[in-house]
Each structure stands twice: as structure tokens, then as C-alpha cells.
Amino acid sequence: MDAARIIERLRDYRAQNELFDRFVRTVMSNEHAARVVRAAVAGVSAKVRHSAPSGRYDTVFFIAGEMRSGTSWLRRTLSAHPEIACGHEGSFFGRDYEREEIPVYPGPVSSLTRALAGSEELRVWHGLPWNRWGDDYEADLRNLVRLSVDYFLSKEVARTGKRIVGDKSPQHTENLDEIHEYYPDARIIHIVRDGRDVAVSAMHHWWREASDRPGGIFHLTQEELEIRDAYLGDREGFLAEGRSIFTEERLRQLARRWSHRVGKAHRDGTTLFGERYLEIRYEDLLRDTPATLFRVLEFLGARRGEPLIERCIRASSFERVSNRRQGEEDAQSFFRKGVAGDWKNVFTERDRRVYGEIAGKQLAEMGYEVP
Numbered sequence: 032m033d034a035a036r037i038i039e040r041l042r043d044y045r046a047q048n049e050l051f052d053r054f055v056r057t058v059m060s061n062e063h064a065a066r067v068v069r070a071a072v073a074g075v076s077a078k079v080r081h082s083a084p085s086g087r088y089d090t091v092f093f094i095a096g097e098m099r100s101g102t103s104w105l106r107r108t109l110s111a112h113p114e115i116a117c118g119h120e121g122s123f124f125g126r127d128y129e130r131e132e133i134p135v136y137p138g139p140v141s142s143l144t145r146a147l148a149g150s151e152e153l154r155v156w157h158g159l160p161w162n163r164w165g166d167d168y169e170a171d172l173r174n175l176v177r178l179s180v181d182y183f184l185s186k187e188v189a190r191t192g193k194r195i196v197g198d199k200s201p202q203h204t205e206n207l208d209e210i211h212e213y214y215p216d217a218r219i220i221h222i223v224r225d226g227r228d229v230a231v232s233a234m235h236h237w238w239r240e241a242s243d244r245p246g247g248i249f250h251l252t253q254e255e256l257e258i259r260d261a262y263l264g265d266r267e268g269f270l271a272e273g274r275s276i277f278t279e280e281r282l283r284q285l286a287r288r289w290s291h292r293v294g295k296a297h298r299d300g301t302t303l304f305g306e307r308y309l310e311i312r313y314e315d316l317l318r319d320t321p322a323t324l325f326r327v328l329e330f331l332g333a334r335r336g337e338p339l340i341e342r343c344i345r346a347s348s349f350e351r352v353s354n355r356r357q358g359e360e361d362a363q364s365f366f367r368k369g370v371a372g373d374w375k376n377v378f379t380e381r382d383r384r385v386y387g388e389i390a391g392k393q394l395a396e397m398g399y400e401v402p
Contacts, residue, residue, distance in 0.1 A: 086188025086196075090332055092117075092218040093210055094199035095296050097289055099232035100224035101313040104347055106199045108324060111346035114333045116193040123180045124209050125202045133284045135237050135249040142202065144176050144209065177213045195331055204292040207299040219304050220327060221296050224313035225399050226289035226390050227374035233285060234276050238263075254278055275379045282382060286389035294393050312398075314371045320344050 094117070096102040102119075109115045122128070125142035126149075147153065153172075157165045165171045184196045197218075203210065207219060237249045238259040251259070255278060262269045262276055277285075300308035309330045316323045321340050328335035378386070383402060387394075391401045 086185040086190070088184060088188050088196045089194040090196075090218065091184060091214060091216070092195070092197035092220060092331060093203050093214070094197060094220050094222065095203040095207060095300070096199070096201070096222040097204050097224070097226070097229055097292050098201045099229050099236060101222050101316060102199045102201070105220070105222055105316070105327075107347035108343045109197070109327070109331075111343040112328070112333055112339065114193055115195045115197070115331065116187045116191040117197045117199060118183075118187055119199050120201075121180075121183065121198040122200050122202065123183075123198065124200075124206045124213075126209060128202055132288055133281075135251060137250055138248075143179055144213075147176055147179065148172060173213060180213065195333055204296045207296055208303060211299070211303040215303075217304075217307065218331060219300050219308045220330070221300055221308065221310045222313055222316070223293055223297075223310060223397055225371065225374065226286065226293065226394060227378060227386055228313075228371060229289055230282060230285040230386070231276070231374050231377050234281070252278065255281065270377070273379055275382050276377060277382060279381070279385060282385050283389060286386045290390035290393040293397065297397070317371050 094102050094105060096105075106117045106119050110117045121143070122141070123143045126144050128140055128142040128145055131140060154168065156162065157168050157171065184198070188194070188196050197220075203219075204221070207221075210217060210219070237251060237255075240249050241247045241256065241259070242250050243256060258274070258276060258278075261274070275282075297310065300310065309327065311323055311327065321337075321344065324340055324343060325335050328340070387401060394401050
């Protein structure tokens with residue numbers, strides 16, 4: 032029990048028990064008891080004021096994957112393992128991460144590396160003529176980033192008591208070269224999903240969280256909102272009419288982003304991290320979850336007995352997190368359908384042509400069928 036909860040309970044007890052003050056006075060009248068109480072209180076206060084994470088990890092890893100590619104599913108699965116703690120959306124890396132590439136979220140964004148590297152005050156302080164603490168700004172900045180990220184990772188290790196720690200953030204996919212600058216010893220798990228399925232899933236996600244709904248954050252065009260309402264109002268009729276869930280410009284944005292990010296992660300991962308880079312497919316994780324998860328656990332150096340694998344799979348199964356059978360669509364849920372190849376049911380001829388023009392080569396290089 033932490034100090035804050037102890038104090039809260041004591042306050043409640045005092046409010047409810049008129050004998051509390053008398054009890055305290057009796058204890059404190061004894062010199063020895065008073066010293067013990069004061070020492071204990073001082074120790075608790077010091078821990079509350081000055082505690083820092085003391086967790087030490089054996090292995091650090093980062094999950095890369097384009098949005099809606101199964102990164103959240105993989106994170107949940109791994110976090111159910113007794114040796115693995117995997118946080119999410121830390122946005123640690125991405126010096127150039129200032130705005131979302133696809134402008135459905137118009138607000139400013141940032142990363143920890145950007146916050147430190149872009150700090151003019153840090154640069155001024157480091158360059159003070161009387162400052163004898165720093166002599167190499169880039170080296171010091173690199174070490175500060177590593178120490179800062181380690182601080183947050185260590186907090187999670189201290190909280191969970193696990194020895195393998197990682198984070199999954201969408202911008203990892205584009206920044207494996209930057210991650211390598213700070214964590215050449217890290218392990219990278221890159222989960223890849225057919226970009227056309229990614230596009231379909233992303234569009235549903237943006238529909239669900241559109242700014243015209245309470246709490247929504249994504250700004251869609253009026254045409255996109257009308258498409259959403261027509262699709263959700265009569266899905267079968269919408270598709271039967273040959274209508275697309277995308278405007279052409281939005282589909283082009285999605286295709287460009289997937290092609291660039293997935294291709295860059297594949298090249299940087301294999302070149303920079305070598306054996307510390309593992310690439311898996313969303314489709315393989317879906318088709319044979321135990322075998323694919325075994326590969327991931329082996330890669331991380333975690334225990335991988337059959338009972339452990341079954342435990343992890345149960346904790347993150349589609350049925351458990353969605354309360355639906357896999358394949359049953361709920362367009363209002365983060366876990367919409369949980370299948371592969373749904374793009375074939377949704378893409379129009381125009382969609383196939385447009386996406387193929389932009390990302391067809393990358394699809395083929397990643398082993399996906401391109402009609």
C-alpha cells in the first residue's frame with residue numbers, strides 16, 4: 032500500500048473515531064515510540080518526495096507497424112506474458128514529428144526527441160561559455176534522450192516487476208533509423224498488414240472518432256461524413272451501388288503513407304538492426320497465432336511454453352476484447368472485424384486502380400497479391 036492511501040485511510044479513521052487523537056497522544060508520550068513514529072513518517076515522506084523508478088530491464092524492444100496493422104493486438108498479447116511489459120503511444124521518437132502526415136488530426140503533435148532536440152533553452156544552456164559540463168552537444172543530446180526514455184521504461188519495469196520492456200507507437204515505423212541512434216541494442220518487431228486492409232480499417236476508425244461526434248478528434252470533409260452516414264445507414268445497399276468509402280484524395284494519402292512507411296521500416300530494420308529485427312505479418316498472426324507468437328517470444332528471449340502462449344492468446348482474443356465472434360462487424364468499435372482481406376469486399380474498381388498505381392510495387396515487394 033502506498034503512502035497516499037495510508038494517509039487517506041488515517042484521515043477517514045480519524046473522522047470516524049473520536050478516540051484517534053487520544054490514541055496518538057498516548058503513543059507519542061512514550062519517548063521510544065515517538066522516535067519510531069517520527070522516523071517512519073520521515074522515511075515515507077522522503078520516498079513520496081524523491082522516489083525514482085529503480086526498474087532494471089534485461090531486454091528493450093519497440094513495436095513498429097503502420098496504423099491499424101495489429102500493433103494494439105500484439106501489444107495486448109505480449110503484455111499478458113509474465114515477463115513482458117509493453118506500453119503504448121509513448122511517441123518517444125520522431126524529431127520531425129510536428130503534424131500528422133494525413134491531416135485528419137489538425138492539432139500539433141510532438142515526440143520526446145523533438146521536445147529535447149528542439150529546445151532552444153537546452154542549446155543555449157549547453158553553449159554557455161562558463162558551462163564546463165558539456166563539450167559535445169550532439170553526444171550529450173543523444174545520451175539525454177536515451178536516459179529520458181529509459182526513465183519511462185524503468186517506471187514500467189518497477190511497476191510491473193517484469194524484465195522485458197517495450198513500447199508501440201505508430202511513428203516507430205518511419206523512425207527505425209532514429210531509434211537506432213539511441214537504442215542500437217534494442218529489438219524491433221515490425222508487424223505488416225496488407226495496406227488495402229489498413230486503408231479500410233483506418234477509414235472506419237476516423238468515421239468513429241470524427242469531430243462531429245461527442246469527443247471526436249478527427250476532422251473529415253463534408254463529403255466523407257456523408258459517405259460515412261450512407262454506409263452505416265445501409266451497408267449492403269451502399270456497396271451494391273458500387274460506391275466507395277473513400278474520396279480519391281484520401282485513398283491516395285493512405286496509399287502513399289503505407290507504401291513509404293512500410294518500405295522504409297523494412298529497409299532500415301534489416302540494414303541497421305540485422306538479427307535484432309523481426310518482421311511478422313498480421314495475416315500470419317491471424318491464421319496461426321500460436322506459431323507466430325512463439326517466434327516473437329523466442330526473439331525477445333521470453334519463456335514460451337504452451338500454457339504461457341495459450342494464456343497470452345486468451346487475454347487478447349478478438350472475442351474477449353470485443354464480445355463478438357471474429358468476422359462480425361461493428362463499425363462503432365475499435366475492434367471492428369478482426370479479419371484479413373476485407374478490402375476485397377469494399378474496394379471499387381477505381382479504388383483498386385488508384386491504390387495499385389501508388390502502392391502496388393510495395394505490396395508486391397512485401398509479398399501481397401496485386402491483381
